[in-house]
Amino acid sequence: MDARLDHLVCWVADQLASLRFYEQVVGLPGVRAEEFREGKAGFPSVRVSPETILDLMAYESARGVDEGTGVKGSGGHPINHFCLAVSREDFDALQVRLKQHGVEVTGSGTNSFGAQGIAPEAIYFPDPDGNVLEVRYYE
Incomplete structure (x- = not known):
């Protein structure tokens, strides 16, 4: 198997503050940042490499993750x-x-x-x- 890491999810309290941190301090470019700021995307991401992004998910959305993954208690860890x-x-x-x-x-x-x-x-x-x-x- 030739697998690659597609994305990681970080739980954050303030998505815009986290987006600024990862863009300005760490130096990673935003993905869907403008769409998020305009309310057209549920969360922003930052690009780690051409194949990998880091999703910045709000803690309050952790409850809905259980439904998506089908694993009870999987959100927010x-x-x-x-x-x-x-x-x-x-x-x-x-x-x-x-x-x-x-x-x-x-x-x-x-x-x-x-x-x-x-x-x-x-x-x-x-x-x-x-x-x-x-x-x-x-x-």
């Missing part, structure tokens, strides 16, 4: 963290943006294993809702 792999240049630029926006780097690591092997450096930080992001680069 947090994950430990998700990891974005970027270039070294983007990694350095992200750290500057985090500092500019007052976002604390809460953890770091070196030589950690991931999908592409060993990453020399990684940082961890929360989004506005406490979802934890890890960002790393590979050489």
